[in-house]
Amino acid sequence: MSASADRPPFLDLPPLVALGGTVRLPGSKSISNRVLLLAGLAEGTTLVHDLLASDDTAVMLDALRTLGCTVTPSATPGGPLAVTGLGGRLAVKEADLFLGNAGTAMRPLAAALALLAARQGTTGAGFRLRGIPRMHERPIGDLVEALRPLGCQVACTGTEGYPPLALSGPGALALDASIRVRGDVSSQFLTALLLALPLVAEDRALQVEVQGELISKPYVEITLKLLARFGIAVEREGWQRFTLPAGSRYRSPGAVHVEGDASSASYFIGAAAIAAVDAPLRIEGVGADSIQGDIRFVDAARAMGADVTMEANALLVKRGAWPLKAVDLDCNAIPDAAMTLAVMALYAQGTTRLSNIASWRVKETDRLAAMRAELTKFGATVIEGPDFLEVTPPAGAWQRAALHTYDDHRMAMCASLAAFNPLAPGAAGQPAVAVRVLDPGCVAKTYPDYFADFLALVTPQAGAVPVITIDGPTASGKGTLASRVAQRLGYHHLDSGALYRACALAAQRAGIAPDDEPALAALAAALPLRFEGGRAWLGTPGEDVTDRLREEAIGQMASQIAALPALRAALLDWQRRCRRAPGLVTDGRDMGTVIFPDAQLKVFLTASAAQRAERRHRQLAAAGVSATLPALLADLEARDARDRSRSSAPLKAAEDARQLDNSALSIEASVEQLLRWWDDAQGGAPHGPEHAPAA
Numbered sequence: 208m209s210a211s212a213d214r215p216p217f218l219d220l221p222p223l224v225a226l227g228g229t230v231r232l233p234g235s236k237s238i239s240n241r242v243l244l245l246a247g248l249a250e251g252t253t254l255v256h257d258l259l260a261s262d263d264t265a266v267m268l269d270a271l272r273t274l275g276c277t278v279t280p281s282a283t284p285g286g287p288l289a290v291t292g293l294g295g296r297l298a299v300k301e302a303d304l305f306l307g308n309a310g311t312a313m314r315p316l317a318a319a320l321a322l323l324a325a326r327q328g329t330t331g332a333g334f335r336l337r338g339i340p341r342m343h344e345r346p347i348g349d350l351v352e353a354l355r356p357l358g359c360q361v362a363c364t365g366t367e368g369y370p371p372l373a374l375s376g377p378g379a380l381a382l383d384a385s386i387r388v389r390g391d392v393s394s395q396f397l398t399a400l401l402l403a404l405p406l407v408a409e410d411r412a413l414q415v416e417v418q419g420e421l422i423s424k425p426y427v428e429i430t431l432k433l434l435a436r437f438g439i440a441v442e443r444e445g446w447q448r449f450t451l452p453a454g455s456r457y458r459s460p461g462a463v464h465v466e467g468d469a470s471s472a473s474y475f476i477g478a479a480a481i482a483a484v485d486a487p488l489r490i491e492g493v494g495a496d497s498i499q500g501d502i503r504f505v506d507a508a509r510a511m512g513a514d515v516t517m518e519a520n521a522l523l524v525k526r527g528a529w530p531l532k533a534v535d536l537d538c539n540a541i542p543d544a545a546m547t548l549a550v551m552a553l554y555a556q557g558t559t560r561l562s563n564i565a566s567w568r569v570k571e572t573d574r575l576a577a578m579r580a581e582l583t584k585f586g587a588t589v590i591e592g593p594d595f596l597e598v599t600p601p602a603g604a605w606q607r608a609a610l611h612t613y614d615d616h617r618m619a620m621c622a623s624l625a626a627f628n629p630l631a632p633g634a635a636g637q638p639a640v641a642v643r644v645l646d647p648g649c650v651a652k653t654y655p656d657y658f659a660d661f662l663a664l665v666t667p668q669a670g671a672v673p674v675i676t677i678d679g680p681t682a683s684g685k686g687t688l689a690s691r692v693a694q695r696l697g698y699h700h701l702d703s704g705a706l707y708r709a710c711a712l713a714a715q716r717a718g719i720a721p722d723d724e725p726a727l728a729a730l731a732a733a734l735p736l737r738f739e740g741g742r743a744w745l746g747t748p749g750e751d752v753t754d755r756l757r758e759e760a761i762g763q764m765a766s767q768i769a770a771l772p773a774l775r776a777a778l779l780d781w782q783r784r785c786r787r788a789p790g791l792v793t794d795g796r797d798m799g800t801v802i803f804p805d806a807q808l809k810v811f812l813t814a815s816a817a818q819r820a821e822r823r824h825r826q827l828a829a830a831g832v833s834a835t836l837p838a839l840l841a842d843l844e845a846r847d848a849r850d851r852s853r854s855s856a857p858l859k860a861a862e863d864a865r866q867l868d869n870s871a872l873s874i875e876a877s878v879e880q881l882l883r884w885w886d887d888a889q890g891g892a893p894h895g896p897e898h899a900p901a902a
């Protein structure tokens with residue numbers, strides 16, 4: 208939702224030159240939240256397959272639970288979620304619902320609860336609907352103005368026309384006249400009414416009339432299709448008049464499959480049009496059978512040059528015409544995916560014009576202003592009109608930039624496409640730039656794993672993936688420092704000590720003696736070890752050996768076998784393969800001297816032996832292991848001597864390493880010092896402060 212302490216402040220994407228493979232899309236946000244609401248209002252249980260797990264669906268699920276729906280996750284991972292609905296009867300008559308920044312939760316829940324409150328009454332303060340501060344700046348007045356004449360008691364408790372809302376009842380509902388709603392600010396107001404009105408249509412037909420030109424029409428089509436799945440056949444005359452037949456009642460279809468998100472597909476389609484130069488990228492989860500309007504983004508991408516083959520439920524995309532072609536497009540029907548075209552325009556010849564997108568101003572941020580401000584940083588010329596955007600790519604080299612994302616998931620996902628700048632036709636022969644994406648975690652609104660999925664497909668420019676090495680003696684705290692720095696930078700972390708300990712464990716299990724150098728080297732070369740989610744997995748499919756690797760006996764054996772040159776040589780390639788985008792932080796004894804001599808930043812971390820012995824003592828005490836300080840100190844000094852004097856890759860600082868003595872430093876202070884050095888190593892932080900300008 209909004210930037211929080213545990214979200215990394217930025218992600219630096221190295222310059223990228225190609226993309227390929229297969230990506231499986233997460234579920235559609237628009238379908239997920241509609242299905243959840245319909246299931247929550249219907250009678251009986253609906254099994255929802257492939258539901259999107261993200262901030263927007265989390266707030267909807269929380270709201271449904273608070274309202275008394277039973278929500279049961281599947282016992283099998285990846286299985287369907289079971290939602291048992293209210294059957295149109297309020298189970299609680301007051302509730303405080305926090306809806307984040309989810310328009311697809313705020314608007315439909317407001318309509319449904321306003322009608323239920325009028326019919327069945329409320330207690331206390333009734334239903335209170337609120338969100339993050341930006342949600343309170345996103346209009347809802349047109350929906351409120353549609354509900355009040357019906358007899359719904361809707362109060363805007365902050366600013367008139369905006370959330371928070373307070374909904375109360377009972378009150379007599381006047382449903383004979385046509386229900387009027389404006390459609391030119393957001394289609395979600397009409398969607399909200401259509402989703403909610405079956406709650407009160409048992410004995411009469413209800414008519415909804417749209418005032419003004421309806422925008423984002425394909426989203427209303429999603430609404431109608433999902434209502435049909437729940438037994439409600441809305442009749443429509445053009446986009447002006449919608450009729451719910453008398454006796455409309457939600458009937459759960461029993462099970463619903465959520466298709467992949469077509470708006471999320473747009474980033475991969477755009478990236479493939481730019482960088483899938485060898486083979487098509489396969490995008491699974493949406494295709495020709497999609498009910499989402501954003502599938503029409505495919506036509507826009509084709510107009511720009513993308514080569515797209517559609518299957519029923521997948522897309523194959525590769526570079527077609529190159530450079531991309533500038534287009535002049537009315538994007539009213541694809542407001543979300545159209546943002547991707549604005550970034551694709553950086554790879555086109557000429558000026559791209561995207562029009563009829565005034566609604567961009569009232570979404571997660573003012574997207575017209577945000578897109579202009581951010582694309583301009585690269586050197587593009589961007590003209591922002593009241594309801595259009597014109598983008599002309601940079602004429603020569605791109606400028607290094609840190610892109611603000613304004614807590615807008617789509618700004619962050621769009622930013623990733625700028626990392627292909629080495630391919631930009633206008634920048635040929637010019638130095639490529641890394642792209643800093645500020646607050647990348649904001650993608651959690653609809654696609655929490657976006658950057659991991661994107662980075663799994665890309666090929667960085669040769670030598671472009673940065674490495675930070677942290678070498679130092681035992682118990683100097685290099686593992687903790689490396690893992691914190693990796694987390695802050697969103698980089699991978701290679702704990703080479705754990706790699707040696709895993710070799711020791713695997714050797715012990717295979718009955719290989721600690722001095723059998725050839726056997727150990729053979730074992731190490733093909734070691735089936737993975738580091739994932741902060742854990743170490745050995746074997747296939749993989750046993751979590753994280754705790755075993757910390758055992759003292761394994762540590763002793765690791766230190767012994769680590770002196771063997773053949774074993775070290777066998778692990779060299781293994782470690783170098785860990786250098787993957789967006790970057791690597793690695794800790795050990797010879798990371799900067801032997802494994803990554805070209806690392807962009809090398810740190811040699813020390814602390815006095817007495818300090819290190821004390822730290823180890825505290826660690827062991829916390830783990831319930833007794834040890835005496837003098838014995839620990841003697842052991843540390845012996846290990847230091849062995850590490851320094853061994854013939855193969857002895858422990859020593861690389862000549863170009865920065866020395867950090869952390870005897871008197873907190874972990875946080877060490878992390879900050881390292882990050883400052885990291886900024887220096889890159890010629891300073893790009894484009895100023897890390898945080899978005901005040902709104």
Ligand SMILES: O=C(O)C1=C[C@@H](OP(=O)(O)O)[C@@H](O)[C@H](O)C1
Nearest residue numbers: 237311393394395423426542566
């Ligand atoms: O109904 C929906 O699921 C949506 C409708 C669109 O909003 P507007 O109708 O406000 O353009 C779209 O931008 C939003 O992401 C989802």
Ligand SMILES: C=C(OP(=O)(O)O)C(=O)O
Nearest residue numbers: 308309310311543570571
């Ligand atoms: C506008 C968007 O979201 P919301 O559903 O909150 O309106 C969006 O996802 O781009």
